[in-house]
Structure formats: structure tokens, C-alpha cells
Amino acid sequence: MTETLLPKTYEFAATEEKWLGRWRAEHSFAANMTEGRPAFSIVIPPPNVTGVLHMGHALNNTLQDILTRYHRMKGDNTLWLPGTDHAGIATQNVVERQLRTEGKNKNDLGRDAFIERIWQWRREKGGAIVEQLKKLGASCDWQRERFTMDEGLSKAVRQVFVQLYKEGLIYKGDYIVNRCPSCQTALSDDEVEFEERDGKLYYIRYPLADGSGELVVATTRPETMLGDTAVAVHPDDERYRAFVGKEVTLPIAGRAIKVIADTAVELGFGTGALKVTPSHDRNDYEMGKRHNLSFMKVMDDRGFMNENAGEYQGLDRFACREKIVADLRADGFLVKIEDYKHAVGACYRCHTVIEPATSRQWFVAMRVLADEAKAAVEDGRVRLHPKSWRANFFGWMNNIRDWCISRQIWWGHRIPSWDCQDCGERIVEMADPSRCPHCGSAQIVQEEDVLDTWFSSALWPFSTMGWPEKTKELTMFYPTSVLVTSFDILFFWVARMMMMGLHFMGEPPFTDVYLHALVRDKDGRKMSKSLGNGIDPLDVMASYGADAMRFTLTALAAQGREIRLDLERIEGYKHFINKIWNAARFAHMHLADCDEHIREVADNPGQLPMAYRWILSRAEATAEVVRGAYDNFLFNEAAQAGYQFIWTEFCDWYLEWIKADLFSADDEVKATAKGVLLTVLETILHLTHPIIPFVTEEIWSVLPGKRSLLMTAPFPEPRPSWRDAQAEEEMAVVIEAISGLRAIRSENDIHPSAKLTALVLCPGEAKRAVLTANGKRIADLARLESLSIAASGDKPEKSASFVGLGLEIFVPLQGLVDVAAELVKNEKELVRVEEKLAQVRKKLGNDNFLAKAQAEVVAKERDKLAELEARLALLISAGDRLQKMR
RNA sequence: GGGCGAAUAGCUCAGCUGGGAGAGCGUCGGCCUUACAAGCCGAAUGUCACAGGUUCGAUCCCUGUUUCGCCCACCA
Numbered sequence: 001m002t003e004t005l006l007p008k009t010y011e012f013a014a015t016e017e018k019w020l021g022r023w024r025a026e027h028s029f030a031a032n033m034t035e036g037r038p039a040f041s042i043v044i045p046p047p048n049v050t051g052v053l054h055m056g057h058a059l060n061n062t063l064q065d066i067l068t069r070y071h072r073m074k075g076d077n078t079l080w081l082p083g084t085d086h087a088g089i090a091t092q093n094v095v096e097r098q099l100r101t102e103g104k105n106k107n108d109l110g111r112d113a114f115i116e117r118i119w120q121w122r123r124e125k126g127g128a129i130v131e132q133l134k135k136l137g138a139s140c141d142w143q144r145e146r147f148t149m150d151e152g153l154s155k156a157v158r159q160v161f162v163q164l165y166k167e168g169l170i171y172k173g174d175y176i177v178n179r180c181p182s183c184q185t186a187l188s189d190d191e192v193e194f195e196e197r198d199g200k201l202y203y204i205r206y207p208l209a210d211g212s213g214e215l216v217v218a219t220t221r222p223e224t225m226l227g228d229t230a231v232a233v234h235p236d237d238e239r240y241r242a243f244v245g246k247e248v249t250l251p252i253a254g255r256a257i258k259v260i261a262d263t264a265v266e267l268g269f270g271t272g273a274l275k276v277t278p279s280h281d282r283n284d285y286e287m288g289k290r291h292n293l294s295f296m297k298v299m300d301d302r303g304f305m306n307e308n309a310g311e312y313q314g315l316d317r318f319a320c321r322e323k324i325v326a327d328l329r330a331d332g333f334l335v336k337i338e339d340y341k342h343a344v345g346a347c348y349r350c351h352t353v354i355e356p357a358t359s360r361q362w363f364v365a366m367r368v369l370a371d372e373a374k375a376a377v378e379d380g381r382v383r384l385h386p387k388s389w390r391a392n393f394f395g396w397m398n399n400i401r402d403w404c405i406s407r408q409i410w411w412g413h414r415i416p417s418w419d420c421q422d423c424g425e426r427i428v429e430m431a432d433p434s435r436c437p438h439c440g441s442a443q444i445v446q447e448e449d450v451l452d453t454w455f456s457s458a459l460w461p462f463s464t465m466g467w468p469e470k471t472k473e474l475t476m477f478y479p480t481s482v483l484v485t486s487f488d489i490l491f492f493w494v495a496r497m498m499m500m501g502l503h504f505m506g507e508p509p510f511t512d513v514y515l516h517a518l519v520r521d522k523d524g525r526k527m528s529k530s531l532g533n534g535i536d537p538l539d540v541m542a543s544y545g546a547d548a549m550r551f552t553l554t555a556l557a558a559q560g561r562e563i564r565l566d567l568e569r570i571e572g573y574k575h576f577i578n579k580i581w582n583a584a585r586f587a588h589m590h591l592a593d594c595d596e597h598i599r600e601v602a603d604n605p606g607q608l609p610m611a612y613r614w615i616l617s618r619a620e621a622t623a624e625v626v627r628g629a630y631d632n633f634l635f636n637e638a639a640q641a642g643y644q645f646i647w648t649e650f651c652d653w654y655l656e657w658i659k660a661d662l663f664s665a666d667d668e669v670k671a672t673a674k675g676v677l678l679t680v681l682e683t684i685l686h687l688t689h690p691i692i693p694f695v696t697e698e699i700w701s702v703l704p705g706k707r708s709l710l711m712t713a714p715f716p717e718p719r720p721s722w723r724d725a726q727a728e729e730e731m732a733v734v735i736e737a738i739s740g741l742r743a744i745r746s747e748n749d750i751h752p753s754a755k756l757t758a759l760v761l762c763p764g765e766a767k768r769a770v771l772t773a774n775g776k777r778i779a780d781l782a783r784l785e786s787l788s789i790a791a792s793g794d795k796p797e798k799s800a801s802f803v804g805l806g807l808e809i810f811v812p813l814q815g816l817v818d819v820a821a822e823l824v825k826n827e828k829e830l831v832r833v834e835e836k837l838a839q840v841r842k843k844l845g846n847d848n849f850l851a852k853a854q855a856e857v858v859a860k861e862r863d864k865l866a867e868l869e870a871r872l873a874l875l876i877s878a879g880d881r882l883q884k885m886r
Numbered sequence: 887g888g889g890c891g892a893a894u895a896g897c898u899c900a901g902c903u904g905g906g907a908g909a910g911c912g913u914c915g916g917c918c919u920u921a922c923a924a925g926c927c928g929a930a931u932g933u934c935a936c937a938g939g940u941u942c943g944a945u946c947c948c949u950g951u952u953u954c955g956c957c958c959a960c961c962a
Contacts, residue, residue, distance in 0.1 A: 008922070194960085201962080219962055232962095266887090269961050276962095283962080343960075392890070392957080399958095488957085518956090555910085558900070561891085562955075566898060572910055575924040586921030632902090640900065640909075655921075739928090745916090746928035752917050783919080836906075843905090848942035857905050857943095864906070 006588055006702065010581035012545030015698045020134065028711055029139040031079035033476055040071035041079040041477035043461050044140060045485045045493070046148065048087035049122060050094050053132035055519040055553075055565060056486060058537040061138045062550045062691075063516060063557060063635060064484045068139050069690040070630045071481075073715035079477050080139060081464050083146035084129065088453045092411040095121050111410050118411050122147075132538060137546050137693050139711070146464040148456040149413070156463035157413045157456050158430060160504060164364060165417075165428045172417075174295075175361040175404055176285040178354045180347035181303030181317075186408050187347060192354055194343040203271065203335035204328060206231055209247040209256045215240070216335050218270030220342065221280075222328065223321040226253055226309050227298040230276040232287060235261035237272050251333040252324065253310070260291050279358050295358060303355055317355070362406035362415060362449065369499035370400045376498060376508045385514045385633050386559040389490065396491050403496075405452045412450030420444050458496035461509035478505060482512040482633075490515060514633045517562045519553075535565055547692035548574035554691050555639040576643060577695050580684070583651050584699040587681050590662050594674055596705030599682070601675035605722055610734075610774065612676045613727035615654045618645060619683045620722035626687045627718075642688045650680060653735065660780055678703065686716050730770045733807075734778060737771060740802035740809045741782035747825070748800050748811075748818060755785035759799075762807040763791050771807070795881060803829070803874045805867055819885045826879045833875060837868045 023029060031041075042064050047057055064080060072078040095118045096106055106114045130145065146153060164170040178187040202222045207214045215231055228250055233240035240259070247256040264287055265274050278288025279297045288295060298309045305312045305320050312320050328334040345354035374397040376382045377390060384390055406415060418427040420436035421443035427433045435442045456463070461480050465473040479501070485494060494513055501509030540549045551573045556563045591598075601608065605616050622645040629638035661673035682703065689696040689710055700710035741758060750756065762768040771778065771789050779787045795801075795810060800822065802809040843849050843861055850858060 009924075217962080221962080266961050274962050281962080283960085388890070395889075395958085556899075561899085564898065566911085568911055569898065571924085578924050579922065582922035582925085584921085589921075634902075636900070637902080644909080651921085652926085742927055743929085749916075752919065752927070839906085843943075846942055850942085852942050853905075860905080
């Protein structure tokens with residue numbers, strides 16, 4: 001044994017910094033492209049360039065890193081391709097805010113200067129999230145970092161747009177979008193927040209044009225009635241069946257509009273009759289399309305009534321509502337007004353009530369693309385994990401609507417379409433046109449809108465690898481192996497990647513999709529700024545270390561379950577990291593001056609003493625579990641198996657067991673102990689490195705021998721020769737004896753340092769042989785002065801006892817035995833055994849069970865019966881003995 | 887309203903194709919035993935939400951109920 005220079009407590013901060021530096025210096029994350037090796041590739045879900053690392057990123061990237069490191073160690077050609085997303089609206093907002101503090105807005109700069117300003121921001125501040133990912137230990141090939149607005153990726157975007165346009169899958173059409181009248185911009189659905197607000201429900205009379213009756217409609221927005229072009233009722237509504245196809249006269253406006261039947265009308269709600277305003281309501285818009293209604297806008301983009309509103313023109317929408325209601329009342333059209341609380345869409349920035357409005361937008365036709373994506377999941381070319389998402393996925397694909405890809409902002413891929421001002425020709429080509437190919441006019445104007453950010457993200461798996469060029473990266477790494485992402489962007493992103501990949505590459509972009517949960521706080525709430533319940537991964541890494549955080553997230557990442565993160569849990573795993581550290585520190589004391597070849601003793605495990613065979617067997621069993629877990633995305637299982645093996649089996653039992661051997665005078669004994677110690681410790685490092693890269697790399701580096709990096713060392717192949725069922729059985733017997741002795745000690749308040757004498761009675765020959773063979777070590781670990789083992793014999797009076805499976809332990813204690821307490825314990829145990837016995841007897845007494853259950857199950861029950869009966873007999877005799885001692 | 891998921895120890899959660907209920911944290915008792923007090927040893931703790939069904943046998947499969955969570959659609 002030598003002194004160790006390793007600190008007593010694991011110093012994560014310095015260690016992490018050290019290895020981040022080394023890994024970078026040695027380009028250890030760079031993808032290999034060796035011929036003849038299997039390929040493993042992941043493209044990162046590109047975080048917004050404006051983003052800061054949150055727990056969701058930490059989880060997402062920890063899981064990707066585990067897979068990447070595992071496959072790299074397995075020797076695969078491994079690529080984890082990183083990058084960021086230009087995040088149109090978010091990024092533009094950041095820079096606009098910056099301008100505002102300078103008293104300017106984007107129009108003061110103009111489009112080109114504003115975009116240059118965003119690039120400038122990106123160069124200065126856009127790398128933050130990437131640096132944070134690096135701190136986590138993410139082993140991306142950082143030299144291949146991509147950005148969705150890169151030249152290459154922009155070229156791919158252009159190519160895809162042009163091709164889809166030429167195939168007729170991109171078109172320009174009318175659509176109803178959310179507009180904020182105050183911000184003067186269209187908003188995506190995600191940017192609309194629904195707020196419960198107090199409103200009113202107005203009941204308005206619409207007389208039939210032929211004077212034969214009337215319909216009463218209910219609305220929260222009477223001002224839009226000026227744009228009504230129909231009234232709808234449910235086709236099954238008996239009350240109105242006769243009205244369908246007739247016309248009603250729109251009050252105030254005096255126009256005649258049709259009564260239509262549509263299932264979108266809710267039977268039980270309001271009056272069952274619904275006014276239809278296709279230009280100012282999303283549902284009405286759909287209905288207008290279905291029934292070929294006319295579209296009439298009565299409001300402008302700022303929320304004021306327009307020329308179609310007649311005498312109301314120029315009024316603000318809310319002022320108009322009041323005036324209309326007053327006029328309806330005066331003319332006798334108003335039936336009643338009810339208070340009504342309902343959800344109103346509001347702008348996430350200024351909280352102005354959203355105004356749905358029709359406008360010209362660009363679309364991708366989705367039907368064909370969606371069918372291809374659906375088929376890929378149906379036939380198993382793409383597997384979703386957990387499988388439960390399949391149903392959701394199909395539902396979405398079946399009900400898909402065309403994708404509105406135009407955005408009225410400046411930051412993004414500007415739509416490559418030019419309109420000729422003279423002849424109206426639309427020009428969509430790879431090269432920017434200078435004049436109209438149809439009429440030759442130079443008066444051509446490019447589309448102002450840019451593409452939805454998700455458009456470029458949808459191309460990510462192949463655009464990042466150089467498409468449309470035929471690169472060797474595409475050949476080697478496309479399709480990628482697995483996509484790891486949060487379920488909330490399954491449709492926004494994953495499905496669209498599948499569509500684009502299938503359409504342009506002919507293959508889906510990945511074979512497996514692992515969908516993980518959202519990270520929530522310990523009460524199950526989403527982490528959010530407004531709740532203030534967020535846990536900042538950077539803070540966590542600073543106080544607990546990256547490995548502790550990674551291990552925690554991994555241990556909590558059970559499939560199909562939400563993740564509730566509690567700092568206490570992270571603290572617990574920090575202790576675990578320290579535990580590994582100290583086990584290694586102990587090993588280091590004994591191994592520092594060794595030759596690494598000592599590990600060769602493990603090549604022939606059959607020759608080794610029982611405990612050595614046992615730990616190798618357990619190590620191999622653990623390796624099997626861990627390997628299977630990594631292969632099947634069962635991350636929490638890998639973490640749990642590692643934890644259990646390292647702490648309980650390796651530290652608590654094995655290290656304690658070999659201490660005596662390590663201090664032995666016999667050099668051969670010593671060498672064996674050291675060799676197996678090194679072997680098992682190395683196995684532990686290999687198995688857990690993907691989850692906790694820093695501490696394992698550090699330990700690896702101080703073990704004997706010249707070492708290259710752990711992160712590129714080979715992951716253990718299966719070693720079936722290590723499995724040893726007999727050693728596991730034998731060790732179980734020894735563990736039971738030692739635990740029994742310790743329990744006697746603890747329950748009788750015997751000081752741990754007091755040396756005891758013990759007797760073990762064990763009638764079973766095999767078991768007794770095991771105990772005898774390991775008697776010395778049992779005495780050591782249970783701190784005995786002497787231990788006698790016999791098949792049977794006199795049971796010492798005045799002794800504490802323990803009844804185990806097939807063995808009985810006695811520790812004579814002159815008058816110190818707490819007889820009353822022992823009796824209580826004995827009685828309790830007796831009851832438990834009797835209950836179990838009753839269960840087993842009932843089972844074995846059941847003919848059906850004997851006839852129908854598997855033979856092994858029946859045999860197992862029989863063994864159990866024998867065991868329990870023996871135990872019961874021992875307990876009864878122990879009870880009798882205790883009675884005599886009173 | 888539609889869909890999905892969850893309900894297991896005080897708390898946070900495992901328990902993967904039905905066959906003796908587990909971990910971490912916390913609690914209680916005892917220990918500075920020369921890797922680790924961020925540790926060691928020992929102990930206590932569960933009608934596996936409820937009610938039925940299938941089965942020789944159900945925490946596990948099926949049905950229903952209750953509670954909770956999420957997603958989608960939002961009702962004029």
C-alpha cells in the first residue's frame with residue numbers, strides 16, 4: 001500500500017475543467033469515418049440561438065451524449081452533429097428590444113441593415129448556449145457545428161423550396177391567421193395566449209327573408225355580424241331542419257344570407273344557430289371554405305371597421321360593438337344579453353385581443369408528404385419510443401392541415417419568389433432572376449415574407465451533412481440512427497423531418513425516435529420563468545457537478561413518465577459520485593505502483609477464490625443489463641444497475657472482503673486481490689462512463705499503466721466465462737451469516753469493537769462447507785474472536801440468536817441478553833413465517849395449481865415449503881429456549 | 887368534448903412479456919472499523935387508488951369508478 005495523493009473528496013469543478021480541455025485538445029469528439037465499421041449518428045435538436053440552457057436541454061443532451069459515448073466506445077463510426085436554430089421571431093425580438101433601448105426601431109435601419117445587425121448580435125452573443133452544452137460534457141463534433149442560416153443550409157432550403165414549388169406542393173393562398181392589431185403582425189398559434197375573460201353573449205334575431213319566421217343566433221362578437229355570409233345549424237337539429245337552404249335577412253346590413261347545415265355547430269350550445277363570419281373567425285373560415293361562402297372583411301389590420309361596415313366605418317372594433325348592440329336593441333333585433341366567461345386569445349407580448357384575419361400566405365400541401373411519413377411509422381422503418389406515441393402520431397397525420405410557411409418578419413430565409421410587375425409572372429428558381437423570363441421586364445419584386453423557422457429545421461438531418469451535394473457524410477451517416485427529443489415537438493419538427501427526408505432523400509432521416517418527458521419541478525409543475533420554479537442546470541452543475549446532474553437526469557428518465565426533479569435527489573447522487581471516487585481512491589492506494597498486467601488473473605476466473613468469482617459474476621451480470629439498457633433506450637435501468645452494483649456489491653461487500661487479502665503477507669494472494677480489483681474497477685468505469693464521463697475519465701487516468709482516454713477505450717464485450725451461479729449462491733450464504741451476526745450485535749447494543757464468540761449450526765452439508773471455507777473472513781467482517789461451525793449440537797443457554805435460511809446463529813452473552821425483546825422479535829418472525837407457510841401450503845394443496853402451473857414454479861414452491869418448515873422449527877425451538885431464560 | 891398517461895413506503899420514483907413488494911431521500915438506534923461522516927452497521931414502514939372480471943395464481947391483463955396530470959380541439 002502506498003500513500004495516495006488523491007483528495008479525500010472528489011473535486012468536480014477542477015476535474016471537469018481539466019477534461020473538457022483535454023478532450024478538446026485531442027479532438028476526441030471528432031467523428032471517425034473508418035471503412036467497414038458500423039455507423040452511429042445523431043443530429044442535435046438545434047437549440048434556439050437565443051436560448052440559455054434549461055433542464056430540458058440538460059436532459060435531452062445528457063441522453064444523446066450517453067448514446068454517443070456508448071457507441072463511440074463500441075468502436076462505431078460515431079457522429080453527434082451539433083448546431084443552433086436561427087429562431088426567426090425570438091431572435092428578431094431580441095434585437096428589436098436592443099434597438100428600442102437606443103430609441104430606434106427596425107424600420108429606421110431598413111431591412112438589410114437590420115439583418116446585418118442580427119448577424120452582429122449572433123456573432124457576439126449567439127454562442128452562449130453552445131458553451132453551456134460543452135460544460136455539460138456533450139461530446140458533439142463541435143468542428144461540424146451548423147446554423148440554420150449558414151450558407152450551405154440556406155442553399156438546401158432554396159433547393160427544397162424550388163423543387164416543392166415546381167412539384168405543386170408549395171402554393172400561395174388565402175388563410176386566416178392570428179393578428180395582433182397593436183403589434184401589427186401575424187402571430188403563430190404558439191404566440192397566442194388564451195385568457196379567461198368576462199364577456200357577454202348576445203342573442204340576435206335574424207328574420208327569414210320570406211317572412212315565415214326567424215332564427216336567433218348567439219354571439220360574443222356582434223360587431224362581426226356585418227361580415228356574416230351565412231347562418232349555420234346542425235344537420236341533426238330538428239328545430240331548424242326546415243330552415244336549411246332558406247335565406248335570412250341580416251339585420252342592419254339588410255343583406256340576404258343562406259342558412260346552411262354543418263356538423264361544426266354544437267347542438268346543445270346557445271340557440272343552436274350560429275352566425276358565420278368567414279373572414280373574422282377561424283372556424284367560420286373553415287366552414288366558409290366547405291360551403292363555398294363569400295368572404296367579407298369588415299375590419300382593417302389595426303382593428304378598425306372598414307368600408308364594408310357602412311356607417312360604422314372608422315370605428316374601433318369595441319366601440320363598434322357598443323354601437324351595433326344599441327342599434328340592434330333600438331330596432332328590436334336584440335333578444336337578450338347574458339354574462340359569459342370565455343377564453344379569449346391575446347397577444348403574448350402586449351395582451352391585446354387577437355383578431356383573426358384572412359391574408360395571402362404561402363403553404364406546403366401536406367397530404368402526400370404526411371402519408372409517406374405515416375407509412376414509415378406503420379411499416380416500422382421509423383420506430384417511436386415509447387410506442388404509445390404511435391396512436392398520437394397517426395391521429396395527427398390523418399388530420400393534418402396544410403402548413404403555413406410564410407412569416408411577416410425579416411429574420412429568416414426570405415422566400416425565393418419574385419413577381420413580375422408587368423405581366424404578373426411568378427418566378428421561383430435556384431438563381432436570383434434579374435428580369436422576367438416571360439415578358440423580359442426588369443420590374444420584378446421579391447416576396448417580402450420569410451419562411452417559418454421549422455422549414456429549415458425540417459431539413460436538418462441532411463442539410464447539415466452537405467445536401468444537396470453528395471457528400472461522404474451523407475453516405476456514411478444518413479439516415480441517422482436515433483433522434484432524441486422532447487415529445488412536445490414531435491409534430492412541429494420530427495414529423496416534418498420525416499416528410500422532408502422521405503421526399504428528398506428517399507429514406508426517413510432516422511430509424512428510432514426516442515421521446516423523453518418534460519422536466520418538471522418536484523410538484524409536477526412545468527418549470528417556467530413566471531412560476532419561478534425553474535432549476536438552472538448551470539447552478540446545479542456549479543454546486544453538485546455535471547456528473548451528479550447527468551446521473552440524476554438519467555436515473556429519472558423512465559420511458560413514458562414525466563420527470564420531477566428535486567434538488568435532494570441530485571444531492572444524493574452527488575454522494576454517489578463521491579462514493580465512486582473514494583472506492584477508486586482506495587484502489588489507487590493499492591494499485592498505484594502495480595503493473596497493469598495484474599489484471600490478467602481475471603482471464604481464468606475458475607481458479608479464483610469464491611468472492612473473486614462472485615464479484616466478476618456480478619460485474620458481468622451488471623454489464624449485460626447496462627448494455628441492454630443502452631441498446632434499448634432504457635436509461636434509468638442503466639443508472640440503477642450501475643448504482644446498485646457499485647455501491648452495494650462492489651463497495652459494501654467486495655472491497656471490505658478483500659482488505660485482508662490486500663494486506664496479506666502472501667504475495668500471490670495480494671496479487672490476485674489487486675488484479676481482480678483493477679479489473680472490476682475498470683469495468684465499472686467503462687460501463688458508467690457514458691453517464692458520468694468526468695469522474696470516470698479522471699479515475700481511469702490515475703490507474704496503473706500508460707493510458708489513452710477512457711472515452712475512446714473499448715466498451716466491454718460480453719464475457720460469459722465470468723458468470724458463476726455457484727459463486728453467487730455461496731456468497732449469499734456467507735452474506736446471510738455475516739448480516740445475522742451484525743444484527744445480533746446491533747439489537748443487543750453490543751459495541752462494534754467488542755470481540756464476540758459465535759456458534760453457527762448448519763445441518764446442510766454444502767452450506768456448512770461454504771461457511772467453514774470462509775470462516776476466517778466471516779469472523780473478520782463480523783468482528784468475532786472465534787467462530788465455531790457445526791452440523792448440530794447443544795444450543796448455548798444465555799445467548800442471543802438469529803435464525804436464517806438453513807442456519808442458526810448463537811452468540812453467548814453472559815446475562816446481557818434482553819430476553820423480553822428477543823421474545824417479541826421471535827414471536828413476530830414466527831407469525832410472518834406462519835403466514836407465508838399458510839400461503840404456500842394453500843397453493844400446493846390446490847390440484848389446479850399442480851396441474852396447470854409450470855413445473856419450475858411448482859418445484860420452487862416445494863423448495864419454499866421445505867425452507868419455511870425448517871425455519872419454523874428453528875424459530876419454535878429458539879422461542880422455547882428464550883422462555884427458559886426468563 | 888377527443889386522446890394519452892399516472893395512482894406502489896412519509897417524500898421522489900423503479901418494478902420491462904402475470905408465480906416470494908424494491909431503491910434513493912427522510913425517520914429511528916448504534917458506530918470517527920486506517921477509501922469515503924457526502925461514510926459504515928442495523929431497524930421500522932405498504933389492503934400496490936377503489937369495485938368487479940379473466941386465471942391454478944393479478945401490483946402486473948380486461949372492464950368500470952374516483953382522483954390527478956398532460957396533449958389536442960376549443961363552444962359561437
